[in-house]
Each structure stands twice: as C-alpha cells, then as structure tokens.
Amino acid sequence: MRDARCVVPADDGGTRTIFEGINLDIIGGHITDITGPSGCGKSTLLTTIARLNPGGSARMSLDGTDSTTMNPQQWRLRVAYVNQRPVLMGETIRETLLFPWTLAVRKDDAGAARPTDDELRQALDRAGLADISLDRPVHDVSGGQYARVALLRTLLTRPRVLLADEVDAALDDASDAQIEKLIAEAAQAGMAVVRVRHRASDGLEDRLLRLENSTLTDITGAVSKAVGSTGTAAGTTAASADAGQMPDRGTPSSAQSGTNAGRSAR
Amino acid sequence: MKYYAIDQWGLLVALLMVLAAAGLAAYMRLHVSGSLLLSCLRSFLQLVAMGFILGWVIKQGTWYIVVALVALMITASVQITISRASGIPQGLGWPIFLTQFITTLLMVGIVAEGIVRPKPWYSPQVIIPITGMMLGNTVGATAVGLTRFYESMKSRQDEIESMLALGATPWEASRPSVLSSVKLGLTPTIATLASSGIVMIPGMMAGQVLAGANPVNAAVYQFVILAAMSSLTLVSTALILRLVYRTCFTTDDQYKPVVPRQKTSRGLGKAGKAGKAVAKKA
Numbered sequence: 001m002r003d004a005r006c007v008v009p010a011d012d013g014g015t016r017t018i019f020e021g022i023n024l025d026i027i028g029g030h031i032t033d034i035t036g037p038s039g040c041g042k043s044t045l046l047t048t049i050a051r052l053n054p055g056g057s058a059r060m061s062l063d064g065t066d067s068t069t070m071n072p073q074q075w076r077l078r079v080a081y082v083n084q085r086p087v088l089m090g091e092t093i094r095e096t097l098l099f100p101w102t103l104a105v106r107k108d109d110a111g112a113a114r115p116t117d118d119e120l121r122q123a124l125d126r127a128g129l130a131d132i133s134l135d136r137p138v139h140d141v142s143g144g145q146y147a148r149v150a151l152l153r154t155l156l157t158r159p160r161v162l163l164a165d166e167v168d169a170a171l172d173d174a175s176d177a178q179i180e181k182l183i184a185e186a187a188q189a190g191m192a193v194v195r196v197r198h199r200a201s202d203g204l205e206d207r208l209l210r211l212e213n214s215t216l217t218d219i220t221g222a223v224s225k226a227v228g229s230t231g232t233a234a235g236t237t238a239a240s241a242d243a244g245q246m247p248d249r250g251t252p253s254s255a256q257s258g259t260n261a262g263r264s265a266r
Numbered sequence: 267m268k269y270y271a272i273d274q275w276g277l278l279v280a281l282l283m284v285l286a287a288a289g290l291a292a293y294m295r296l297h298v299s300g301s302l303l304l305s306c307l308r309s310f311l312q313l314v315a316m317g318f319i320l321g322w323v324i325k326q327g328t329w330y331i332v333v334a335l336v337a338l339m340i341t342a343s344v345q346i347t348i349s350r351a352s353g354i355p356q357g358l359g360w361p362i363f364l365t366q367f368i369t370t371l372l373m374v375g376i377v378a379e380g381i382v383r384p385k386p387w388y389s390p391q392v393i394i395p396i397t398g399m400m401l402g403n404t405v406g407a408t409a410v411g412l413t414r415f416y417e418s419m420k421s422r423q424d425e426i427e428s429m430l431a432l433g434a435t436p437w438e439a440s441r442p443s444v445l446s447s448v449k450l451g452l453t454p455t456i457a458t459l460a461s462s463g464i465v466m467i468p469g470m471m472a473g474q475v476l477a478g479a480n481p482v483n484a485a486v487y488q489f490v491i492l493a494a495m496s497s498l499t500l501v502s503t504a505l506i507l508r509l510v511y512r513t514c515f516t517t518d519d520q521y522k523p524v525v526p527r528q529k530t531s532r533g534l535g536k537a538g539k540a541g542k543a544v545a546k547k548a
Binding site for chain 2 (some may be wrong): 024050051052053054072073074076077080081082083085086087089099101103106107108150153157245
C-alpha cells in the first residue's frame with residue numbers, strides 16, 4: 001500500500017486529514033499489530049485498506065494485482081475487514097455463517113465453495129463454540145461467542161488478508177484466547193493478518209507498528225524484547241512508515257522468503 | 267337517479283361541527299384547535315377551487331387541458347412527497363417525479379384506457395379522479411417508504427458495513443431496508459383493501475352511491491380501482507427505493523450516511539396538507 005491518505009469532513013465544516021503518506025507492506029502468514037493513541041486513525045487505516053472508507057484513498061496491490069483492476073466487492077472478498085461492532089445477519093448461526101455465500105460476488109466465483117454443515121460444525125468446534133448448535137438463534141449467544149462467530153464467518157471465506165479491528169475488545173480472557181488461536185491458525189495457513197489491538201501484546205505478532213501523527217513506526221524490537229518472544233526476523237520485514245520516501249521492501253528473513261514472498265500482499 | 271345537492275345550510279352545519287370539535291380540543295388542551303380550523307378552511311377553499319377547475323376542464327373537453335392538469339397534479343405530488351417524508355437527502359425530486367409519472371401512466375393506461383374505456387379517451391371526468399386517487403395513495407406510500415428507508419439505513423449502519431466488508435453490493439446491503447420500507451408503505455393500502463366493505467365504504471363507492479349509481483356497479487368499480495391502486499402502490503414504492511438507494515453509498519460502494527435536507531418552511535407543510543385534501547376529494 002502506498003500513499004494511504006484519509007481526509008474526512010471536520011466538525012467545523014472544513015476537512016481534517018487523519019493521516020497521509022502512509023506506506024505499508026503486509027506479508028502472507030504474518031501477523032501485524034497496529035497500536036497507537038486513541039483517535040490516531042488505526043481503524044481508519046484498516047477501512048481504507050478494505051476500500052470501505054469514503055474519505056480514504058491509497059494505491060494498493062494484492063499479489064501484484066492493482067486494486068483498481070478489481071471492483072470493490074472482488075477486493076473485499078480478498079481483503080476482509082472485521083469491524084469493531086460486527087452484526088450477525090440472519091436468524092440462526094448457520095444462516096449467519098453462510099451469509100457471505102448468499103452474495104452475488106461469491107456466486108460467480110468458482111473458488112468460493114460454500115461450506116457444508118459438517119465444515120461449519122468443525123469450525124465452530126475449533127473456535128471453542130462446541131456447545132452452539134447451527135440452529136441456535138443468533139440473538140441467543142453471549143458477547144464473547146458473538147465476536148467469535150463474526151470472526152469465524154470472515155475466516156471461513158478464506159480472505160488473503162484479514163483486517164481485524166479490535167475483535168477482542170471487551171471480551172473475557174477465555175474468548176480472547178480462542179480468538180487468538182483462530183487468528184494464529186489463519187496466519188499459519190498463509191493468511192496475512194493485520195490487527196488493531198488495545199490489549200497488551202499476546203506474543204502472536206510478527207510485527208508491531210505504532211501509528212501516530214500520520215506516521216507508522218516499527219516498534220517490534222522494543223516490545224518483543226520485553227515480552228521475550230519472536231523476534232529478529234520480524235524486525236527486518238518490510239513495514240514502511242515513512243511519509244516522504246518510497247521504502248524498499250526490506251529483506252525478508254530467509255525462512256520467510258521461500259514460503260511467503262510469493263503471497264506477499266502489498 | 268336522484269342527486270341530493272348540499273345547500274348553504276348544510277355547509278354551515280359542517281362548519282359548526284368543526285368549530286365544536288375545535289372547542290372540544292381546546293377544552294382538552296390538545297393544542298390542535300388552531301391547526302384544525304386552519305386546515306379545515308384551507309381544505310374547503312381547495313376543494314371548491316378544484317370543483318370549479320374540474321367543471322371548467324370538463325366543459326372545455328380538450329385533451330391538452332386534461333394532460334396539463336395531470337402534469338400539474340404530478341408535479342404537486344412530488345413537492346408533497348418531499349415535504350411529507352423526513353430524513354431524506356436533497357435532490358430526490360427527479361426520482362420521485364419519475365416514479366409518480368410512471369405509476370400515473372400505468373394507472374391511466376390500464377385502468378382508464380384499458381378497463382373503463384371512456385369516449386373520448388381523455389374524458390376528464392374519468393382521467394382526473396383516477397389520477398387523483400392514484401397520486402393520493404402513492405404520495406403517502408412513497409413518503410412513508412422513503413422515510414422508513416433512510417431511518418432504517420441509518421440504524422443498520424453497523425450491519426451494512428459488516429455486509430459490505432463481506433463483499434455485499436450496495437443493493438444487497440440495502441435490501442433488508444428496502445423490503446421493510448416497501449412493506450410499511452404498503453400497509454395502509456392493504457388495510458384499506460381488507461376493511462373496505464365491512465367497516466367502511468370507500469370514498470369512491472360512497473360517492474357513486476350518493477350520486478345515485480347502482481351499488482353493485484359502484485362496488486365493482488371500487489374494487490377495480492382498489493386492486494389497481496394497491497398493485498401500483500407496490501410498484502411505485504419499490505421503484506422509488508430502487509432509484510434512490512444509491513444515495514447511501516459512494517461510487518466506490520462505501521456506506522455514506524446521508525445528510526438530511528432541511529425542512530425549510532411552513533409552506534411545505536401546508537402543501538402536504540393540501541395534498542391530503544386533494545386525495546380525499548378524489
């Protein structure tokens with residue numbers, strides 16, 4: 001992503017620039033966390049990447065394909081945003097999980113096979129939702145379960161990039177742990193994950209970026225030392241945060257370059 | 267066939283009834299006495315004016331005067347729809363006009379020319395009342411449908427954004443709001459259909475019976491009009507929402523909350539009430 005910019009109408013009738021000149025490379029299989037003070041535009045950055053923000057604009061490409069060659073639906077199919085207040089559509093858990101397959105964009109996409117009941121069941125079990133039947137009414141689940149079902153709905157569509165916007169906000173620790181597990185599994189399967197989080201680091205991230213004053217800074221080393229987790233490779237990955245110059249891709253570590261370079265989502 | 271005209275004493279009694287109702291409302295502190303009297307006076311003037319105009323148009327008996335009057339009614343109905351709907355954005359005039367124009371065309375084409383078949387084809391005594399009844403109904407349905415649609419889209423913002431993020435098109439994301447709005451817009455029409463003949467005699471049938479027509483003929487007439495009106499009300503509400511749902515999205519299929527247009531003047535409110543009067547008259 002190059003030159004991401006977001007300009008929104010301000011309360012005084014003029015416009016306010018939330019950020020501009022932000023560059024970011026996202027790599028398949030990696031988890032990137034974005035932190036920053038409240039109101040710095042973390043969510044805005046994610047919705048801009050998903051092409052969901054009316055004020056946002058950016059030059060983006062995915063696996064070498066320019067975003068402008070895809071219509072918004074095709075792009076969002078691959079770059080999936082999960083918002084802070086997800087809404088489960090339909091009457092039952094089954095309906096809500098299958099909702100993505102009722103949409104036109106997946107009807108003419110051969111690669112998007114609709115999951116069977118068995119697959120849905122297995123997915124729920126893996127998410128620690130074994131006690132929830134597919135026929136359970138949507139409004140009859142707890143907050144933590146609701147968030148997990150919403151995340152699961154997006155994960156089942158197998159996007160290339162998952163943009164998770166505080167999906168763990170206001171959850172109990174058990175639900176949070178389940179969400180972490182789901183996201184880690186998705187990343188292992190090759191999905192690029194970008195998270196906006198408020199909680200302390202859970203050690204899953206390959207990179208930790210800080211967004212402040214329109215600048216994205218890689219602070220991976222600083223925090224991962226303290227946590228004592230993964231490390232050196234992440235520090236060298238290509239997160240660029242400079243407003244002015246075009247960053248080079250950086251050098252992915254040898255371990256990543258083989259498996260991930262090809263699915264690098266930029 | 268006997269026609270019982272109403273003389274000035276009848277008019278006076280009707281006025282006294284309104285005065286009595288206004289007095290009662292004042293006694294109950296309902297704060298509607300003023301507007302009741304005002305709208306009553308206005309409706310009287312409008313109805314009488316419409317009576318004179320209709321009389322003149324029927325006497326002239328030329329097709330272009332009929333067409334001009336229908337065009338005027340459609341234009342007025344756009345204005346009334348906009349003023350009655352709340353929370354709608356600017357710039358809906360043309361979509362509403364198009365909707366009213368198409369439904370009027372269908373109504374006149376099918377009911378007047380296809381079923382009633384007056385001679386000559388532009389016979390004002392058929393065309394004008396049918397157009398009036400049609401517009402009276404669609405104005406209400408469109409205004410209610412539009413109001414509900416924008417309300418619903420606003421309250422479903424999180425849901426719409428979730429849907430768009432999953433790859434929904436704007437139309438797919440709007441569909442639940444469109445359905446509930448069409449349903450709400452159609453509710454009064456369905457209620458009219460269901461209750462007509464039992465607790466009430468619809469205005470048109472009542473009018474024909476009062477004018478001395480055969481009650482069974484009047485009933486059949488009324489049914490044809492009701493059937494056509496309910497189907498066209500559905501058409502008009504669905505059509506207008508299809509034309510305007512895009513106003514909630516950007517060209518890049520992003521959700522964009524609409525900026526409601528400002529209610530500008532009392533004049534618009536008056537036009538709204540005037541529209542009701544026209545509808546009732548028809």
